Amino acid sequence: MKEFRGTSLTDLALSGGGVLVTSWAVKADYHWDAGAAMSRYLDGFRDGKIWGVRCPECRRTMVPPRGFCELCFRPIDQWVELQDTGRINTFSISYVNWDASRRRTPEIPAVIEIDGASPGMSILHKMGEAGDTLEEIQARLRLGTPVQAVWKPRESREGSITDIEYFRPIG
Numbered sequence: 001m002k003e004f005r006g007t008s009l010t011d012l013a014l015s016g017g018g019v020l021v022t023s024w025a026v027k028a029d030y031h032w033d034a035g036a037a038m039s040r041y042l043d044g045f046r047d048g049k050i051w052g053v054r055c056p057e058c059r060r061t062m063v064p065p066r067g068f069c070e071l072c073f074r075p076i077d078q079w080v081e082l083q084d085t086g087r088i089n090t091f092s093i094s095y096v097n098w099d100a101s102r103r104r105t106p107e108i109p110a111v112i113e114i115d116g117a118s119p120g121m122s123i124l125h126k127m128g129e130a131g132d133t134l135e136e137i138q139a140r141l142r143l144g145t146p147v148q149a150v151w152k153p154r155e156s157r158e159g160s161i162t163d164i165e166y167f168r169p170i171g
């Protein structure tokens, strides 16, 4: 095995002044341009509306909106106001937080097919009012269960997907 020349650093060298050490807090503010289609979609949440777009070629109504159809490669500029209701395409019952800590009551991420959009067109969100125990949740939620968005109060909305607090089962 080849030997590399040099001097290994020790903890004492780093903490005891043996080598030059500097530290600073990184301040990495940034702005992100959502683009024309996504910006109008996000602005719609302030008004409690979910916007989609319709392709002039294949006539699919898509959500989230996009600037061109990925099947026809046609530019899209026809906007369609969708319902704030839909059906569960799929969901998961999670007892683990993002930092791997355990949850007492589960989080329920769900893919929601939005009413007014073409079949299969859906957004990722989460379910609420679905029960606290596994038995309650399994009794209330199924694939295809109709759901409705629960919006934050208007004054709290900020043009974000989180302006919808969650979807709740209806009917």
Ligand SMILES: [Zn+2]
Pocket: 055, 056, 057, 058, 059, 060, 069, 070, 071, 072, 073, 074
């Ligand atoms: Zn198309």
